[in-house]
Structure formats: C-alpha cells, structure tokens
Amino acid sequence: MLQIMKDVPANVVGVRALGKVTEEDYKTSLVPELEKASKELGAINFLMVFETDLGNFTSGAWLQDAKVSLKHFAKWNKIAIVSDQKIVEKLAYVFNYISPADAKGFPVSDIELAKAWVAVPQEM
Numbered sequence: 001m002l003q004i005m006k007d008v009p010a011n012v013v014g015v016r017a018l019g020k021v022t023e024e025d026y027k028t029s030l031v032p033e034l035e036k037a038s039k040e041l042g043a044i045n046f047l048m049v050f051e052t053d054l055g056n057f058t059s060g061a062w063l064q065d066a067k068v069s070l071k072h073f074a075k076w077n078k079i080a081i082v083s084d085q086k087i088v089e090k091l092a093y094v095f096n097y098i099s100p101a102d103a104k105g106f107p108v109s110d111i112e113l114a115k116a117w118v119a120v121p122q123e124m
Helices: 023-041 059-071 086-098 108-119
Strands: 002-004 012-017 044-050 076-082 102-106
Touching: 002 023, 012 023, 012 108, 023 044, 023 059, 044 108, 076 086, 076 108, 086 102, 102 108
Parallel strands: 012 044, 044 076, 076 102
Antiparallel strands: 002 012
C-alpha cells in the first residue's frame, strides 16, 4: 500500500510504501497528489519512504511509476529516497542521471533530515 504522509513540508509530496504495492495504490493515492503538486506548485519535491521490499511492488505498480515519472518529467525538482535497503539507495544515484531532479538517498534513521533536504529549493 502507498500511504500519503501528512508530516511533511507543504511543498513536498511524501509517501510511505508498506506491504504489497499495486497499480491501484498509485492511481488512487500517489497520482492525485503528484497532479496537485504539479499544478499548484509547478514543481515536484518528492519523498519516498520504503518500509517494504522492492519485490513487493507489482508489475502494474512499476508501470504506473514509469508513467507518472514520464508524465511529469520536467516538473521533478528534488527526490529523497529513504530506506535501509542498499539497492534503493542506488536508485537515487540513477535518478540524478535520468531525470532533471536532484535525488538523494537517506537511511531510515535520517528521515527528518530527508524531509528538510527535499523541501529546500534545488540550486540551479
């Protein structure tokens, strides 16, 4: 499931991935939040907290992730990825090369630091 976080700065879309994550989770929770941020803020600062293994994402979830990423390609500003899974940390490194966003990985113990970092505008 994807759970929208309420304890993030107003200019940040925060989401927790818990248990099994499906295509429907993206469509009903995350996509509307990203649409709202894109329209209202003009840029997307995104915080993703992985509290589940990547293997718990269905193929439909990954497809929705790709669709929403491409749809808002020019709007991505900053991406903070929080997880203790080493592979997830490496995703942030990859995002720096395939998107216009500034991306950074954080261990779970640094979630508050991640929230603060992702809220600060990207330096151009």
